[in-house]
Amino acid sequence: MWGGRFNARxxxxxxxxxxxxxxxxxxxQQDLAGSRAHxxxxxxxxxxxxxxxxxxxxxxxxxxxxxxxxxxxFRHEFEDIHMNVEARLRELIGTTAGRLHTARSRNDxxxxxFRLWVRGAVDATIAxxxxxxxxxxxxxxxxxxxxxxxxTHLQPAxxxxxxxxxxxxxxxxxxxxxxxxxxxxxxxENPLGSAALAGSPFPIDRFATSEALGFDRPMGNSLxxxxxxxxxxxxxxxxAICAGHLSRLAEEIVIWTTPQFGFVKLSDAFSTGSxxxxxxxxxDAAELVRxxxxxxxxxxxxxxTVMKGLPLAYSKDMQEDKPxxxxxxxxxxxxxxxxxxxxxxxxxxxxxxxxxxxxxxSTATDLADWLVRTLNIPFxxxxxxxxxxxxxxxxxxxxxxxxxxxxxxxxxxxxTGDVYKVLTPEASAASRQSYGGTAPDQVRLQIQRWKELxx
Numbered sequence: 014m015w016g017g018r019f020n021a022r023x024x025x026x027x028x029x030x031x032x033x034x035x036x037x038x039x040x041x042q043q044d045l046a047g048s049r050a051h052x053x054x055x056x057x058x059x060x061x062x063x064x065x066x067x068x069x070x071x072x073x074x075x076x077x078x079x080x081x082x083x084x085x086x087f088r089h090e091f092e093d094i095h096m097n098v099e100a101r102l103r104e105l106i107g108t109t110a111g112r113l114h115t116a117r118s119r120n121d122x123x124x125x126x127f128r129l130w131v132r133g134a135v136d137a138t139i140a141x142x143x144x145x146x147x148x149x150x151x152x153x154x155x156x157x158x159x160x161x162x163x164x165t166h167l168q169p170a171x172x173x174x175x176x177x178x179x180x181x182x183x184x185x186x187x188x189x190x191x192x193x194x195x196x197x198x199x200x201x202e203n204p205l206g207s208a209a210l211a212g213s214p215f216p217i218d219r220f221a222t223s224e225a226l227g228f229d230r231p232m233g234n235s236l237x238x239x240x241x242x243x244x245x246x247x248x249x250x251x252x253a254i255c256a257g258h259l260s261r262l263a264e265e266i267v268i269w270t271t272p273q274f275g276f277v278k279l280s281d282a283f284s285t286g287s288x289x290x291x292x293x294x295x296x297d298a299a300e301l302v303r304x305x306x307x308x309x310x311x312x313x314x315x316x317x318t319v320m321k322g323l324p325l326a327y328s329k330d331m332q333e334d335k336p337x338x339x340x341x342x343x344x345x346x347x348x349x350x351x352x353x354x355x356x357x358x359x360x361x362x363x364x365x366x367x368x369x370x371x372x373x374x375s376t377a378t379d380l381a382d383w384l385v386r387t388l389n390i391p392f393x394x395x396x397x398x399x400x401x402x403x404x405x406x407x408x409x410x411x412x413x414x415x416x417x418x419x420x421x422x423x424x425x426x427x428x429t430g431d432v433y434k435v436l437t438p439e440a441s442a443a444s445r446q447s448y449g450g451t452a453p454d455q456v457r458l459q460i461q462r463w464k465e466l467x468x
Contacts, residue, residue: 032089032092032093033092033093033332033335034087034088034089034091034092034093034094034097036335036336036339037093037094037123037126037335038087038094038097039130039335039339040094040123040126040127040130040335041080041094041098042077043125043126043127043129043130043133044094044095044098044122044126045073045076045077045098046129046226047122047125047126047129047205047222047226048069048073048098048113049070049073049225050205050221050222050225050226051113051116051117051205051222052066052069052070052073052113053066053070053221053225054217054218054221054222054225055112055115055116055215055217057218057221058215058216058217058218059216060115060116060215060216060217061112061115065109065112068106068109069102069106069109069110069112069113071106072102072105072106072110073098073102075105076098076101076102076105079101085097085101086101088100093119093123094126095119095122095123095126096119099111099113099114115215116206116208116213116215116217117205117206117208117213118207118208118209118210118239120207120208120209120210120239120326120327121204121205121206121207121208121209121235121238121239122205124204124205124207124238124239124240124241125203125204125205125226127242127245127334127335127338128200128202128203128204128244129226130338131200131244131245131248131338131342132197132200132201132227134248134338134342134346135193135196135197135200135248136197137342137346138193138252138255138342138345138346138349139190139193139194139197141346141349141350141353142186142189142190142193142255142349143190143467144349144353145186145349145352145353145356146183146186146187146190146463146467147353147467148353148356148357149179149180149182149183149186149356150180150183150460150463150464150467151357152175152176152179152356152357152359152361153175153176153177153179153180153183153456153460154176154457154460155176155361156174156175156176156179156361156363157174157176157177157453157456157457157460158174158176158453159174159175159176159361159363159366159367160172160173160174160175160363160366160367160370160438160439160442161173161174161175161178161276161366161367161369161370162366162369162370162372162373162375163178163375163451168373169369169372169373169374169375170375171375171376171378171379171441171451172370172371172375172376172438172439172441172442172451173370173442173445173451174442174451174453174456175276175361175363175366176453176456176460177450177451177455177456179356180456180459180460180463182258182261182262183459183463185258186255186258187463187466189251189254189255189258192251192254192255193248193251193255196244196247196248196251198229199244199247200244200247200248201227201228201229202223202228202229202230202231202232202233203219203222203223203226203228203230203231203232204232204238204239204241205219205222205223205226205231206219206222206231206235206238207232207235207236207238207239208235208239209239209326209327210235210236210239210240210325210326210327211235211236212235219231235326236325236326237325239326239327240323240325240326240327240331242316242320242331242334245316245334245338246313246316246317246320248338248342249309249312249313249316249337249338249341250313252309252313252341252342252345253306253309253310253313255345255349256305256306256309256310256344256345256348257306259302259303259305259306259348259349259352260302260303260305260306262352263299263300263302263303263352264299264303266279266296266299266355266359267296267299267300267303270294270296270299274365274369275362275365276361276362276365276366276369277359277360277361277362278359278360278362279294279296279298279299279355279358279359279360280358280360282354282358283296283298283299283351283354283355283358283359284296284297284298285297298351298354298355299355301348301351302348302351302352302355305344305345305347305348308340308341308344309341309344309345309348311337312337312338312340312341312344313337313341315333315336315337316333316334316337316338319331319333319334319337320334367438370438370442371412371414371437371438372412374403374406374407374412374413375438375441376413376414376435376436376437376438376440376441377399377400377402377403377413378399378441379435379436379440379441379444380395380399380402380413380432380435380436381395381396381398381399382395382435382444383432383435384398384399384425384428387431387432388425388427388428390425398424398425401424402416402420402421402424405420405424413436414433414436414437418430418432
């Protein structure tokens with residue numbers, strides 16, 4: 014490839030550190046697409062003949078067939094996917110293959126291939142998030158009335174519905190989708206034609222190759238075109254945020270499936286056993302989704318570290334950009350599909366949830382609110398009275414709803430028997446009618462809104 018300048022072959026260790034074909038052969042589809050668009054443009058611009066372009070296109074078709082059939086000879090001596098394709102093209106069509114590299118460099122070639130790959134990964138992620146949201150919506154609609162405890166600090170706080178809890182994740186994953194969509198719009202510019210770093214002296218048409226490859230426009234600066242990797246960093250940043258959301262839901266599934274909670278059950282399809290303890294049913298799928306966050310966040314940090322401090326334009330350091338990106342999106346793809354599967358698989362246990370929803374004095378806030386609404390007591394005073402009621406109930410070993418009316422009246426003489434209407438978990442949840450609240454009617458409203466947003 015560069016034999017005109019060099020007299021000797023690279024040292025064996027130089028060859029080993031320099032070769033990237035085992036990693037970047039994943040870019041073969043993008044590399045062929047970019048080459049087809051480039052060859053067609055060269056012919057249209059009169060830079061190469063249409064006969065040569067046709068011969069090149071035919072050779073590229075043969076290479077595609079060979080790769081799909083698993084017979085393409087990937088060879089380390091040709092270093093990367095670009096030179097492997099070019100070398101094979103020369104074997105197939107002769108010296109005409111050398112015309113394909115006119116007016117481009119491996120620098121803008123790899124930048125284009127990589128941008129196309131990340132764009133495709135983002136598109137796949139958006140589709141998987143859509144599917145996961147669909148699974149959550151199905152479960153939320155099924156359990157819009159199913160009571161469960163809402164937690165703060167993992168302590169019972171106020172009753173909510175299971176549907177409301179699941180809809181929180183629909184919102185999170187919805188924001189993830191929009192973040193990826195925003196990133197896609199920013200990355201959808203074409204580096205091809207930037208050449209090595211300064212552009213090309215040939216009369217190329219970068220708008221034509223942009224259109225052929227589905228880009229919105231060519232990149233406006235050739236230095237930026239070959240050296241920018243922020244499109245990958247941005248996509249990975251969103252992947253890390255998304256992985257955090259997946260990890261939170263995975264953690265809750267792990268907790269909910271314990272005998273101590275027993276809120277949901279997973280079938281054999283998403284559980285594993287123990288080699289020594291016959292009774293065990295482990296939520297390993299959820300635990301592994303939780304663990305993928307480390308891989309995804311680590312991949313982001315790895316590429317950020319590679320790119321830090323690189324002078325313009327291209328440096329060989331950037332050969333290390335692809336492994337973390339591939340690992341990031343491989344892990345995210347698997348985690349998203351596993352989570353959608355678990356959400357569809359899990360079976361809620363409403364009796365367990367209902368029993369827990371009323372525990373831990375979870376309707377205390379409802380008592381305070383009743384004092385404010387009915388007796389016009391300032392909230393801070395109502396909070397103090399309610400705290401005293403909780404302390405009394407705790408001392409008696411009963412729940413708030415089991416206190417005698419006389420006990421409550423000793424704390425505030427104006428309390429009437431109507432107070433017991435708000436001290437059940439059902440009444441508590443139903444009262445939260447503010448927009449976005451946990452009242453079943455509000456949960457169904459949000460489910461319908463998301464169904465319309467997805468249609």
